[in-house]
Amino acid sequence: MAKAEERELNLDPITHEMGAHPVGTGLGATGGAMAGAAIGGVGGPVGAAVGLIAGAAIGGLGGKAVAEAVRPTVEHAYWRDRYAEEPYYQVGRRYDDYGPAYEYGWTSWGLYPGSFERVESDLGLHWDAWRGGSPLTWPEARPAARAAWERASLAYGPVGEPLARENINADDVVRVLNSLLETSRDGEMGFRDVAEHTVTPSLQSMFRARAQECAASAAELQQQVDRFGGSVAQGGTTLGALHRGWVAVRGSLGGLSDLAMLAECERGEEAALARYSHALQQALPQDVRVMVVRQWQGVQRHHDMVRRLREQERERNV
Template identity: 30%
Template sequence: MQDSFWHNHYHLEPYYVNGRGYDQYRPAYELGWTAAEKYPGDFASITPLLEAQWGRVSGASLLDWRQVVGAAHAAWERVRSAEPAAALPRPQLLAVVQGLQRLNLQTVKSLQIAAAQTPQGLLQQVLGRHGQDFESASRELTREFTLESTAAGGRSFAGSLLRGWEAIKAAMGPHTDQSLLDASEEAERILLLAYGVALRESLPEAAHSLLQRQAMAVQRSIEALHWLRTCMPGGI
Protein backbone atom coordinates (compact mmCIF):
# COMPACT_ATOMS: atom_id res chain seq x y z
CA MET A 1 0.00 0.00 0.00
CA GLN A 2 2.82 2.41 0.86
CA ASP A 3 4.68 1.58 -2.34
CA SER A 4 1.60 2.21 -4.48
CA PHE A 5 0.84 5.50 -2.74
CA TRP A 6 4.32 6.94 -3.23
CA HIS A 7 4.55 5.69 -6.81
CA ASN A 8 1.47 7.80 -7.58
CA HIS A 9 2.45 10.84 -5.51
CA TYR A 10 6.26 11.15 -5.45
CA HIS A 11 6.32 13.67 -8.31
CA LEU A 12 4.08 16.01 -6.30
CA GLU A 13 6.55 16.28 -3.42
CA PRO A 14 8.67 19.43 -2.92
CA TYR A 15 11.96 17.48 -2.99
CA TYR A 16 11.18 15.88 -6.38
CA VAL A 17 13.52 16.87 -9.20
CA ASN A 18 12.08 16.81 -12.71
CA GLY A 19 13.23 13.83 -14.75
CA ARG A 20 14.01 11.52 -11.83
CA GLY A 21 12.10 8.26 -11.89
CA TYR A 22 10.37 6.64 -8.93
CA ASP A 23 13.18 4.06 -8.73
CA GLN A 24 15.53 6.83 -7.57
CA TYR A 25 13.36 7.59 -4.54
CA ARG A 26 11.77 4.25 -3.75
CA PRO A 27 14.57 2.86 -1.53
CA ALA A 28 14.32 6.01 0.63
CA TYR A 29 10.56 5.66 0.93
CA GLU A 30 10.96 2.03 1.98
CA LEU A 31 13.64 2.99 4.47
CA GLY A 32 11.30 5.59 5.95
CA TRP A 33 8.15 3.48 6.18
CA THR A 34 10.12 0.55 7.62
CA ALA A 35 11.81 2.77 10.20
CA ALA A 36 8.46 4.15 11.36
CA GLU A 37 7.44 0.66 12.48
CA LYS A 38 10.87 -0.48 13.66
CA TYR A 39 12.31 2.39 15.71
CA PRO A 40 10.74 4.45 18.49
CA GLY A 41 11.22 8.20 18.83
CA ASP A 42 10.90 11.07 16.41
CA PHE A 43 12.46 11.25 12.96
CA ALA A 44 15.30 13.56 14.04
CA SER A 45 16.49 11.01 16.59
CA ILE A 46 16.80 8.23 14.01
CA THR A 47 18.10 10.30 11.09
CA PRO A 48 21.80 9.47 11.74
CA LEU A 49 20.93 5.78 11.82
CA LEU A 50 19.01 5.95 8.55
CA GLU A 51 21.77 7.96 6.90
CA ALA A 52 24.27 5.26 7.86
CA GLN A 53 22.00 2.63 6.34
CA TRP A 54 21.39 4.50 3.08
CA GLY A 55 24.55 3.35 1.32
CA ARG A 56 23.57 -0.27 1.97
CA VAL A 57 19.89 -0.07 0.98
CA SER A 58 20.00 2.53 -1.81
CA GLY A 59 20.12 -0.17 -4.49
CA ALA A 60 19.90 1.28 -8.00
CA SER A 61 19.32 4.82 -6.73
CA LEU A 62 22.07 7.25 -7.73
CA LEU A 63 21.03 9.87 -5.17
CA ASP A 64 22.91 10.69 -2.00
CA TRP A 65 21.30 10.94 1.42
CA ARG A 66 20.80 14.71 1.25
CA GLN A 67 18.73 14.26 -1.90
CA VAL A 68 16.42 11.61 -0.43
CA VAL A 69 16.10 12.46 3.26
CA GLY A 70 12.89 14.36 2.47
CA ALA A 71 11.42 11.22 0.89
CA ALA A 72 12.40 9.06 3.87
CA HIS A 73 10.89 11.59 6.26
CA ALA A 74 7.65 11.81 4.27
CA ALA A 75 7.25 8.02 4.25
CA TRP A 76 8.03 7.82 7.98
CA GLU A 77 5.52 10.56 8.73
CA ARG A 78 2.77 8.96 6.67
CA VAL A 79 3.04 5.69 8.61
CA ARG A 80 3.18 7.45 11.98
CA SER A 81 0.07 9.47 11.18
CA ALA A 82 -1.80 6.58 9.59
CA GLU A 83 -4.67 6.62 12.05
CA PRO A 84 -7.91 7.06 10.09
CA ALA A 85 -8.47 10.77 9.63
CA ALA A 86 -11.88 12.35 9.76
CA ALA A 87 -13.14 13.41 6.37
CA LEU A 88 -12.44 17.04 5.63
CA PRO A 89 -15.56 19.08 6.49
CA ARG A 90 -17.37 20.39 3.45
CA PRO A 91 -16.57 24.09 4.10
CA GLN A 92 -12.84 23.30 4.41
CA LEU A 93 -12.93 21.11 1.30
CA LEU A 94 -14.50 23.94 -0.66
CA ALA A 95 -11.90 26.38 0.66
CA VAL A 96 -9.07 24.12 -0.51
CA VAL A 97 -10.63 23.65 -3.94
CA GLN A 98 -11.37 27.38 -4.20
CA GLY A 99 -7.68 28.06 -3.64
CA LEU A 100 -6.71 25.69 -6.44
CA GLN A 101 -9.33 27.18 -8.73
CA ARG A 102 -7.96 30.68 -8.20
CA LEU A 103 -4.35 29.59 -8.50
CA ASN A 104 -5.12 27.95 -11.85
CA LEU A 105 -6.45 31.29 -13.10
CA GLN A 106 -3.45 33.17 -11.72
CA THR A 107 -1.15 30.72 -13.50
CA VAL A 108 -3.08 31.41 -16.71
CA LYS A 109 -2.36 35.12 -16.23
CA SER A 110 1.35 34.50 -15.68
CA LEU A 111 1.53 32.45 -18.89
CA GLN A 112 -0.34 35.15 -20.79
CA ILE A 113 2.18 37.73 -19.55
CA ALA A 114 5.04 35.54 -20.76
CA ALA A 115 3.40 34.72 -24.11
CA ALA A 116 2.78 38.41 -24.81
CA GLN A 117 6.50 39.13 -24.48
CA THR A 118 7.81 36.42 -26.80
CA PRO A 119 7.64 36.48 -30.61
CA GLN A 120 5.22 34.17 -32.35
CA GLY A 121 6.62 30.68 -32.40
CA LEU A 122 6.69 27.36 -30.56
CA LEU A 123 7.10 28.88 -27.10
CA GLN A 124 4.12 31.17 -27.55
CA GLN A 125 2.02 28.27 -28.83
CA VAL A 126 2.97 26.04 -25.89
CA LEU A 127 2.28 28.75 -23.29
CA GLY A 128 -1.07 29.49 -24.91
CA ARG A 129 -2.06 25.84 -24.88
CA HIS A 130 -1.04 25.45 -21.24
CA GLY A 131 -3.04 28.53 -20.34
CA GLN A 132 -6.11 27.03 -22.00
CA ASP A 133 -5.60 23.79 -20.07
CA PHE A 134 -5.35 25.56 -16.70
CA GLU A 135 -8.37 27.70 -17.52
CA SER A 136 -10.31 24.50 -18.29
CA ALA A 137 -9.15 23.02 -14.98
CA SER A 138 -10.43 26.09 -13.16
CA ARG A 139 -13.80 25.79 -14.88
CA GLU A 140 -14.00 22.10 -14.01
CA LEU A 141 -13.37 22.81 -10.32
CA THR A 142 -15.98 25.56 -10.37
CA ARG A 143 -18.50 23.27 -12.03
CA GLU A 144 -17.86 20.13 -9.98
CA PHE A 145 -17.82 21.89 -6.60
CA THR A 146 -20.26 24.75 -7.38
CA LEU A 147 -17.71 27.26 -6.12
CA GLU A 148 -19.65 30.45 -6.85
CA SER A 149 -20.92 30.53 -3.26
CA THR A 150 -17.58 29.75 -1.58
CA ALA A 151 -15.49 32.82 -2.35
CA ALA A 152 -15.19 33.92 1.28
CA GLY A 153 -14.13 30.49 2.48
CA GLY A 154 -11.25 30.22 0.03
CA ARG A 155 -9.56 33.55 0.55
CA SER A 156 -6.96 32.66 3.18
CA PHE A 157 -5.94 29.41 1.46
CA ALA A 158 -5.71 31.05 -1.94
CA GLY A 159 -3.78 34.01 -0.54
CA SER A 160 -1.11 31.80 0.99
CA LEU A 161 -0.65 29.89 -2.27
CA LEU A 162 -0.44 32.98 -4.45
CA ARG A 163 2.46 34.69 -2.68
CA GLY A 164 5.04 32.74 -4.69
CA TRP A 165 3.21 33.41 -7.95
CA GLU A 166 3.05 37.16 -7.26
CA ALA A 167 6.83 37.19 -6.89
CA ILE A 168 7.20 35.55 -10.29
CA LYS A 169 4.74 37.94 -11.88
CA ALA A 170 6.61 40.93 -10.47
CA ALA A 171 9.86 39.62 -11.91
CA MET A 172 8.46 39.24 -15.41
CA GLY A 173 9.66 42.00 -17.66
CA PRO A 174 10.96 42.29 -21.23
CA HIS A 175 13.38 39.38 -20.81
CA THR A 176 14.66 36.66 -23.14
CA ASP A 177 12.63 33.68 -24.25
CA GLN A 178 14.78 31.56 -21.94
CA SER A 179 13.99 33.63 -18.84
CA LEU A 180 10.30 33.74 -19.74
CA LEU A 181 10.34 29.97 -20.10
CA ASP A 182 12.02 29.64 -16.70
CA ALA A 183 9.47 31.92 -15.05
CA SER A 184 6.57 30.07 -16.68
CA GLU A 185 7.87 26.72 -15.49
CA GLU A 186 8.29 28.10 -11.98
CA ALA A 187 4.69 29.33 -11.99
CA GLU A 188 3.49 25.89 -13.01
CA ARG A 189 5.63 24.26 -10.31
CA ILE A 190 3.95 26.43 -7.68
CA LEU A 191 0.60 25.21 -9.00
CA LEU A 192 1.78 21.59 -8.82
CA LEU A 193 2.98 22.03 -5.24
CA ALA A 194 -0.43 23.47 -4.33
CA TYR A 195 -2.07 20.33 -5.68
CA GLY A 196 0.36 18.26 -3.63
CA VAL A 197 -0.67 20.12 -0.48
CA ALA A 198 -4.35 19.63 -1.27
CA LEU A 199 -3.91 15.91 -1.95
CA ARG A 200 -2.46 15.42 1.52
CA GLU A 201 -5.81 16.38 2.99
CA SER A 202 -8.41 13.77 3.89
CA LEU A 203 -10.44 14.20 0.74
CA PRO A 204 -13.50 12.29 -0.44
CA GLU A 205 -12.51 9.68 -3.01
CA ALA A 206 -14.13 11.49 -5.93
CA ALA A 207 -12.45 14.79 -5.02
CA HIS A 208 -9.07 13.10 -4.58
CA SER A 209 -9.39 11.41 -7.97
CA LEU A 210 -10.27 14.68 -9.72
CA LEU A 211 -7.45 16.67 -8.10
CA GLN A 212 -4.92 13.92 -8.75
CA ARG A 213 -5.91 13.84 -12.43
CA GLN A 214 -5.48 17.61 -12.68
CA ALA A 215 -2.16 17.42 -10.82
CA MET A 216 -0.88 14.85 -13.33
CA ALA A 217 -1.85 17.21 -16.15
CA VAL A 218 0.16 20.02 -14.52
CA GLN A 219 3.12 17.65 -14.21
CA ARG A 220 2.93 16.84 -17.92
CA SER A 221 2.86 20.57 -18.72
CA ILE A 222 5.99 21.11 -16.64
CA GLU A 223 7.73 18.25 -18.42
CA ALA A 224 6.82 19.84 -21.76
CA LEU A 225 8.41 23.13 -20.72
CA HIS A 226 11.45 21.28 -19.41
CA TRP A 227 11.78 19.47 -22.75
CA LEU A 228 11.44 22.76 -24.59
CA ARG A 229 14.33 24.21 -22.61
CA THR A 230 16.69 21.24 -22.77
CA CYS A 231 16.00 19.99 -26.28
CA MET A 232 15.65 23.26 -28.15
CA PRO A 233 18.39 25.53 -26.78
CA GLY A 234 18.44 28.79 -28.68
CA GLY A 235 15.70 27.52 -30.99
CA ILE A 236 12.68 28.66 -29.06
Protein backbone atom coordinates (compact mmCIF):
# COMPACT_ATOMS: atom_id res chain seq x y z
CA MET A 1 0.00 0.00 0.00
CA ALA A 2 1.26 3.48 -0.81
CA LYS A 3 2.57 5.60 2.07
CA ALA A 4 -0.05 8.28 1.45
CA GLU A 5 -2.84 5.70 1.71
CA GLU A 6 -1.36 4.34 4.94
CA ARG A 7 -1.33 7.80 6.46
CA GLU A 8 -4.94 8.41 5.41
CA LEU A 9 -6.11 5.16 7.01
CA ASN A 10 -4.08 5.80 10.18
CA LEU A 11 -2.62 2.29 10.05
CA ASP A 12 -1.02 0.84 13.18
CA PRO A 13 2.75 1.23 12.59
CA ILE A 14 3.36 -2.20 14.17
CA THR A 15 0.38 -4.39 13.18
CA HIS A 16 -0.76 -2.32 10.14
CA GLU A 17 -4.34 -2.47 11.38
CA MET A 18 -6.59 0.51 10.75
CA GLY A 19 -7.20 3.06 13.47
CA ALA A 20 -3.80 3.77 15.00
CA HIS A 21 -3.98 7.51 15.12
CA PRO A 22 -0.62 9.23 14.47
CA VAL A 23 -0.92 11.67 17.36
CA GLY A 24 -2.21 9.02 19.75
CA THR A 25 0.52 6.59 18.78
CA GLY A 26 3.18 9.28 19.05
CA LEU A 27 2.11 10.55 22.44
CA GLY A 28 1.73 7.00 23.73
CA ALA A 29 5.20 6.18 22.55
CA THR A 30 6.52 9.32 24.21
CA GLY A 31 4.80 8.47 27.46
CA GLY A 32 6.00 4.90 27.32
CA ALA A 33 9.50 6.06 26.52
CA MET A 34 9.54 8.40 29.50
CA ALA A 35 8.30 5.67 31.81
CA GLY A 36 10.75 3.18 30.36
CA ALA A 37 13.63 5.58 30.76
CA ALA A 38 12.68 6.22 34.37
CA ILE A 39 12.59 2.48 35.13
CA GLY A 40 15.66 1.65 33.08
CA GLY A 41 17.55 4.51 34.66
CA VAL A 42 18.10 2.40 37.76
CA GLY A 43 20.67 0.49 35.72
CA GLY A 44 22.55 3.62 34.75
CA PRO A 45 22.82 5.31 31.32
CA VAL A 46 22.71 2.04 29.37
CA GLY A 47 19.67 0.86 31.30
CA ALA A 48 18.00 4.19 30.71
CA ALA A 49 18.59 3.91 26.98
CA VAL A 50 17.20 0.37 26.86
CA GLY A 51 14.22 1.45 28.95
CA LEU A 52 13.60 4.37 26.62
CA ILE A 53 13.38 2.12 23.56
CA ALA A 54 11.32 -0.59 25.25
CA GLY A 55 9.00 1.94 26.84
CA ALA A 56 8.34 3.58 23.51
CA ALA A 57 7.51 0.26 21.87
CA ILE A 58 5.18 -0.84 24.68
CA GLY A 59 3.52 2.55 25.02
CA GLY A 60 3.12 3.13 21.30
CA LEU A 61 -0.65 2.71 21.37
CA GLY A 62 -1.22 3.99 24.91
CA GLY A 63 -2.24 7.43 23.73
CA LYS A 64 -4.54 6.15 21.00
CA ALA A 65 -7.77 6.59 22.92
CA VAL A 66 -6.81 10.02 24.18
CA ALA A 67 -6.05 11.58 20.82
CA GLU A 68 -8.15 9.62 18.34
CA ALA A 69 -10.06 12.78 17.39
CA VAL A 70 -6.93 14.86 16.77
CA ARG A 71 -6.09 15.04 13.07
CA PRO A 72 -2.57 16.37 12.51
CA THR A 73 -3.30 17.33 8.90
CA VAL A 74 -6.32 19.34 10.04
CA GLU A 75 -4.38 21.02 12.84
CA HIS A 76 -1.45 21.89 10.60
CA ALA A 77 -3.83 23.32 7.99
CA TYR A 78 -5.59 25.37 10.66
CA TRP A 79 -2.41 26.91 12.01
CA ARG A 80 -0.80 27.34 8.59
CA ASP A 81 -3.67 29.65 7.65
CA ARG A 82 -3.43 31.67 10.87
CA TYR A 83 0.09 31.63 12.26
CA ALA A 84 1.11 34.93 10.68
CA GLU A 85 -1.86 36.66 12.34
CA GLU A 86 -1.02 35.43 15.83
CA PRO A 87 0.27 38.00 18.36
CA TYR A 88 3.52 36.07 18.91
CA TYR A 89 4.37 35.90 15.19
CA GLN A 90 7.77 37.33 14.31
CA VAL A 91 8.05 38.99 10.91
CA GLY A 92 10.05 36.87 8.51
CA ARG A 93 9.33 33.58 10.22
CA ARG A 94 7.91 30.71 8.13
CA TYR A 95 5.29 28.16 9.09
CA ASP A 96 8.03 25.52 9.20
CA ASP A 97 9.52 27.47 12.10
CA TYR A 98 6.29 27.34 14.12
CA GLY A 99 4.91 23.99 12.94
CA PRO A 100 6.92 21.86 15.41
CA ALA A 101 5.76 24.09 18.28
CA TYR A 102 2.11 23.64 17.31
CA GLU A 103 2.57 19.89 17.01
CA TYR A 104 4.36 19.86 20.37
CA GLY A 105 1.39 21.66 21.91
CA TRP A 106 -1.42 19.43 20.70
CA THR A 107 0.59 16.25 21.25
CA SER A 108 1.55 17.26 24.79
CA TRP A 109 -2.09 18.04 25.55
CA GLY A 110 -2.84 14.36 25.00
CA LEU A 111 0.14 13.23 27.08
CA TYR A 112 -0.11 15.41 30.17
CA PRO A 113 -3.21 15.88 32.35
CA GLY A 114 -4.02 19.30 33.75
CA SER A 115 -3.28 22.78 32.47
CA PHE A 116 -0.50 23.98 30.21
CA GLU A 117 0.96 26.05 33.04
CA ARG A 118 1.24 22.97 35.21
CA VAL A 119 3.61 21.21 32.81
CA GLU A 120 5.20 24.19 31.10
CA SER A 121 8.57 23.74 32.79
CA ASP A 122 8.72 20.10 31.66
CA LEU A 123 7.80 21.07 28.11
CA GLY A 124 10.56 23.66 28.12
CA LEU A 125 13.10 21.06 29.17
CA HIS A 126 12.17 18.72 26.30
CA TRP A 127 11.71 21.31 23.54
CA ASP A 128 15.24 20.94 22.18
CA ALA A 129 14.67 17.22 21.67
CA TRP A 130 11.36 17.84 19.87
CA ARG A 131 12.06 20.96 17.81
CA GLY A 132 13.77 19.25 14.89
CA GLY A 133 14.77 21.94 12.40
CA SER A 134 12.84 24.76 14.07
CA PRO A 135 15.13 27.67 14.98
CA LEU A 136 12.77 28.85 17.75
CA THR A 137 13.97 28.91 21.33
CA TRP A 138 11.48 27.70 23.94
CA PRO A 139 10.45 31.26 24.92
CA GLU A 140 9.71 31.88 21.23
CA ALA A 141 7.97 28.53 20.71
CA ARG A 142 6.00 28.56 23.97
CA PRO A 143 3.09 30.81 22.83
CA ALA A 144 2.51 28.66 19.74
CA ALA A 145 2.65 25.44 21.75
CA ARG A 146 0.20 26.88 24.26
CA ALA A 147 -2.19 28.03 21.52
CA ALA A 148 -2.22 24.53 19.99
CA TRP A 149 -2.67 22.96 23.44
CA GLU A 150 -5.66 25.21 24.19
CA ARG A 151 -7.25 24.58 20.80
CA ALA A 152 -6.92 20.81 21.30
CA SER A 153 -8.32 21.04 24.83
CA LEU A 154 -11.37 22.97 23.70
CA ALA A 155 -11.93 21.18 20.42
CA TYR A 156 -11.50 17.60 21.59
CA GLY A 157 -12.40 17.67 25.27
CA PRO A 158 -10.41 17.40 28.53
CA VAL A 159 -7.77 14.67 28.75
CA GLY A 160 -9.20 11.55 30.34
CA GLU A 161 -12.79 12.48 29.58
CA PRO A 162 -14.54 10.17 27.10
CA LEU A 163 -14.78 11.84 23.72
CA ALA A 164 -17.83 9.71 22.91
CA ARG A 165 -19.91 11.00 25.82
CA GLU A 166 -23.58 11.62 25.01
CA ASN A 167 -24.25 15.02 23.44
CA ILE A 168 -26.73 17.40 25.02
CA ASN A 169 -30.17 17.47 23.38
CA ALA A 170 -31.19 19.86 20.60
CA ASP A 171 -32.98 22.28 22.94
CA ASP A 172 -29.86 22.65 25.09
CA VAL A 173 -27.70 23.12 22.00
CA VAL A 174 -30.03 25.93 20.92
CA ARG A 175 -29.77 27.58 24.33
CA VAL A 176 -25.97 27.52 24.14
CA LEU A 177 -25.98 28.86 20.58
CA ASN A 178 -28.42 31.65 21.44
CA SER A 179 -26.27 32.68 24.40
CA LEU A 180 -23.28 33.03 22.07
CA LEU A 181 -25.45 34.74 19.47
CA GLU A 182 -26.39 37.42 22.00
CA THR A 183 -22.73 37.76 22.95
CA SER A 184 -21.72 38.23 19.31
CA ARG A 185 -24.39 40.88 18.85
CA ASP A 186 -23.14 42.65 21.97
CA GLY A 187 -19.69 42.69 20.44
CA GLU A 188 -20.90 43.92 17.06
CA MET A 189 -22.87 46.83 18.51
CA GLY A 190 -20.28 47.64 21.15
CA PHE A 191 -17.39 47.83 18.71
CA ARG A 192 -19.43 49.95 16.32
CA ASP A 193 -20.08 52.34 19.21
CA VAL A 194 -16.43 52.75 20.15
CA ALA A 195 -15.43 53.08 16.49
CA GLU A 196 -17.76 56.08 16.25
CA HIS A 197 -16.38 57.74 19.35
CA THR A 198 -12.65 57.42 18.87
CA VAL A 199 -10.79 59.94 16.73
CA THR A 200 -7.77 57.71 16.18
CA PRO A 201 -7.98 56.29 12.61
CA SER A 202 -6.08 53.07 13.37
CA LEU A 203 -8.40 52.28 16.29
CA GLN A 204 -11.47 53.11 14.21
CA SER A 205 -10.36 50.61 11.57
CA MET A 206 -9.63 47.92 14.15
CA PHE A 207 -12.94 48.40 15.99
CA ARG A 208 -14.93 48.32 12.74
CA ALA A 209 -13.13 45.18 11.59
CA ARG A 210 -13.90 43.50 14.91
CA ALA A 211 -17.56 44.54 14.63
CA GLN A 212 -17.70 42.81 11.24
CA GLU A 213 -16.14 39.67 12.71
CA CYS A 214 -18.77 39.65 15.47
CA ALA A 215 -21.51 40.07 12.86
CA ALA A 216 -20.13 37.12 10.87
CA SER A 217 -20.04 34.99 14.04
CA ALA A 218 -23.63 35.95 14.82
CA ALA A 219 -24.76 34.95 11.33
CA GLU A 220 -22.99 31.60 11.64
CA LEU A 221 -24.56 30.95 15.05
CA GLN A 222 -28.01 31.90 13.76
CA GLN A 223 -27.68 29.33 10.96
CA GLN A 224 -26.92 26.67 13.56
CA VAL A 225 -29.94 27.67 15.68
CA ASP A 226 -32.11 27.28 12.58
CA ARG A 227 -30.49 23.94 11.82
CA PHE A 228 -31.42 22.61 15.27
CA GLY A 229 -35.00 23.85 14.90
CA GLY A 230 -34.76 26.58 17.54
CA SER A 231 -36.09 30.12 17.80
CA VAL A 232 -33.39 32.71 17.19
CA ALA A 233 -32.76 35.06 20.12
CA GLN A 234 -33.49 38.71 19.43
CA GLY A 235 -31.05 41.44 20.42
CA GLY A 236 -28.11 41.17 22.80
CA THR A 237 -27.85 40.75 26.55
CA THR A 238 -29.06 43.26 29.14
CA LEU A 239 -25.53 43.55 30.52
CA GLY A 240 -24.20 44.17 27.04
CA ALA A 241 -26.81 46.89 26.41
CA LEU A 242 -25.91 48.64 29.65
CA HIS A 243 -22.24 48.42 28.79
CA ARG A 244 -22.81 49.90 25.32
CA GLY A 245 -25.03 52.64 26.74
CA TRP A 246 -22.30 53.75 29.14
CA VAL A 247 -19.82 53.92 26.29
CA ALA A 248 -22.24 55.88 24.09
CA VAL A 249 -23.12 58.48 26.74
CA ARG A 250 -19.57 59.05 27.94
CA GLY A 251 -18.08 58.89 24.46
CA SER A 252 -20.53 61.38 22.95
CA LEU A 253 -19.48 63.89 25.59
CA GLY A 254 -15.82 63.34 24.94
CA GLY A 255 -15.54 61.56 28.30
CA LEU A 256 -13.59 58.58 27.01
CA SER A 257 -9.94 58.65 26.04
CA ASP A 258 -8.48 56.00 23.76
CA LEU A 259 -7.09 54.35 26.88
CA ALA A 260 -10.54 54.18 28.50
CA MET A 261 -12.15 52.86 25.32
CA LEU A 262 -9.53 50.15 25.00
CA ALA A 263 -10.13 49.20 28.63
CA GLU A 264 -13.87 48.95 27.92
CA CYS A 265 -13.24 46.77 24.88
CA GLU A 266 -10.96 44.54 26.91
CA ARG A 267 -13.68 44.09 29.53
CA GLY A 268 -16.19 43.31 26.80
CA GLU A 269 -13.97 40.66 25.28
CA GLU A 270 -13.32 39.16 28.72
CA ALA A 271 -17.08 38.80 29.20
CA ALA A 272 -17.33 37.14 25.78
CA LEU A 273 -14.49 34.75 26.63
CA ALA A 274 -16.29 33.71 29.79
CA ARG A 275 -19.44 32.88 27.81
CA TYR A 276 -17.53 30.93 25.19
CA SER A 277 -15.62 29.02 27.87
CA HIS A 278 -18.90 28.11 29.55
CA ALA A 279 -20.34 26.96 26.22
CA LEU A 280 -17.34 24.72 25.60
CA GLN A 281 -17.91 22.96 28.91
CA GLN A 282 -21.10 21.53 27.41
CA ALA A 283 -21.19 18.26 25.45
CA LEU A 284 -21.83 19.94 22.11
CA PRO A 285 -22.01 17.98 18.84
CA GLN A 286 -18.52 17.82 17.37
CA ASP A 287 -19.20 20.06 14.36
CA VAL A 288 -20.76 22.70 16.61
CA ARG A 289 -17.84 22.47 19.02
CA VAL A 290 -15.34 23.03 16.21
CA MET A 291 -17.22 26.18 15.15
CA VAL A 292 -17.40 27.48 18.73
CA VAL A 293 -13.69 26.84 19.27
CA ARG A 294 -12.87 28.78 16.11
CA GLN A 295 -14.97 31.73 17.26
CA TRP A 296 -13.52 31.51 20.77
CA GLN A 297 -10.02 31.76 19.33
CA GLY A 298 -11.01 34.90 17.42
CA VAL A 299 -12.25 36.49 20.65
CA GLN A 300 -9.06 35.44 22.46
CA ARG A 301 -6.86 36.80 19.69
CA HIS A 302 -8.62 40.16 19.68
CA HIS A 303 -8.68 40.34 23.48
CA ASP A 304 -4.90 39.91 23.52
CA MET A 305 -4.48 42.55 20.82
CA VAL A 306 -6.65 45.07 22.70
CA ARG A 307 -4.77 44.38 25.93
CA ARG A 308 -1.41 45.07 24.24
CA LEU A 309 -2.74 48.30 22.76
CA ARG A 310 -4.14 49.36 26.14
CA GLU A 311 -0.80 48.69 27.82
CA GLN A 312 1.03 50.67 25.12
CA GLU A 313 -1.42 53.55 25.45
CA ARG A 314 -1.03 53.53 29.22
CA GLU A 315 2.76 53.71 28.89
CA ARG A 316 2.45 56.70 26.54
CA ASN A 317 0.25 58.48 29.07
CA VAL A 318 2.63 57.98 31.99
